[in-house]
Amino acid sequence: MKILIVGLGSIGKRHAACLQEFDGIEIAVLRTAKGTLKEKSGFTEFYSLDEAMAYQPDGVIIANPTSLHVETALPFLQRGIKTLIEKPIANSSADSEELAAYQNNLLVAYCVRFLPLTNFIKEIAATEKIYKVGFKRSYYLPKWHPYADYRTEYTAKKELGGGVIRTLSHEIDLMLYLFGQPVNTTGLIDKISPLEIDTDDFAFFSCKTTSGARINFELDFFSPKNVNIGEIFTEKGKYSWDMSELLFTAYEETMPTRLYGAELFDIEKMYTNQMEDFIGFAKGNKSENATYTSAKEVLKIIEHIDAR
Numbered sequence: 001m002k003i004l005i006v007g008l009g010s011i012g013k014r015h016a017a018c019l020q021e022f023d024g025i026e027i028a029v030l031r032t033a034k035g036t037l038k039e040k041s042g043f044t045e046f047y048s049l050d051e052a053m054a055y056q057p058d059g060v061i062i063a064n065p066t067s068l069h070v071e072t073a074l075p076f077l078q079r080g081i082k083t084l085i086e087k088p089i090a091n092s093s094a095d096s097e098e099l100a101a102y103q104n105n106l107l108v109a110y111c112v113r114f115l116p117l118t119n120f121i122k123e124i125a126a127t128e129k130i131y132k133v134g135f136k137r138s139y140y141l142p143k144w145h146p147y148a149d150y151r152t153e154y155t156a157k158k159e160l161g162g163g164v165i166r167t168l169s170h171e172i173d174l175m176l177y178l179f180g181q182p183v184n185t186t187g188l189i190d191k192i193s194p195l196e197i198d199t200d201d202f203a204f205f206s207c208k209t210t211s212g213a214r215i216n217f218e219l220d221f222f223s224p225k226n227v228n229i230g231e232i233f234t235e236k237g238k239y240s241w242d243m244s245e246l247l248f249t250a251y252e253e254t255m256p257t258r259l260y261g262a263e264l265f266d267i268e269k270m271y272t273n274q275m276e277d278f279i280g281f282a283k284g285n286k287s288e289n290a291t292y293t294s295a296k297e298v299l300k301i302i303e304h305i306d307a308r
Contacts, residue, residue: 004057006030007064018275059282065154066161077102082282089295091161096296103292110173110290114273117264128234130213135171135230138223156197163199165189168219172298175215182207187305193222205305
């Protein structure tokens with residue numbers, strides 16, 4: 001099977017590394033060589049769309065800046081090639097509508113769906129009444145890609161589809177995946193730090209599910225130490241995690257019990273599982289990656305918050 005990766009920044013390189021773990025996968029890349037990572041990849045490299053099409057890939061991964069996703073994906077989708085687009089699907093929900101006609105061959109790469117933690121949350125949602133869920137994500141943008149000047153990366157540029165709420169939209173997708181479309185959303189995004197970017201660097205918002213649970217989000221670009229924590233309050237007590245362990249505290253207790261360690265937060269396994277899923281999709285199997293409809297709903301939620 002031939003897989004073509006369009007764009008060879010950090011996420012493109014990660015996908016390529018994961019694909020190498022599977023037998024029978026031939027990898028090629030379509031790139032401009034104008035990004036920060038210009039060195040040769042070691043894979044077959046193409047520098048024009050015509051060359052890439054002549055390669056006749058069975059599947060394509062779109063891993064270039066968000067603003068280019070739609071125009072890059074369309075030629076492959078129009079030829080019936082199975083395509084995985086990195087999140088978010090497009091700059092706006094309106095832009096994404098160009099892809100609607102091809103949604104049967106289209107997936108969007110919200111990788112946190114494949115984190116073992118997500119399966120745990122899914123089990124809790126199926127067996128316990130949930131009152132509140134909280135996600136908090138924060139990192140210092142200049143440390144995100146230490147090999148690059150953060151001011152030149154897509155995350156720092158509005159025209160390229162950057163900003164914290166789009167870059168860290170994984171948990172919005174998780175909400176849709178695990179709890180469905182919210183009935184109410186309120187919040188805000190802002191630019192409040194001295195970072196030299198023209199996008200949002202802070203987002204704070206809350207969604208209410210059909211069951212009455214609150215899903216709360218806090219995202220920003222300015223924590224010196226990466227923060228990726230969460231909590232779930234259910235009828236039984238509080239579950240909390242920090243990407244190294246998951247704890248549970250019953251309401252009648254004060255000290256938490258450790259339920260799981262780092263095995264729930266295996267990042268490499270997450271990406272490998274996602275690539276295995278896409279290989280299956282390219283062969284005609286069902287997928288757990290995000291659908292066009294779900295990915296568009298993520299953007300509509302973002303746009304609703306941005307408009308307030």
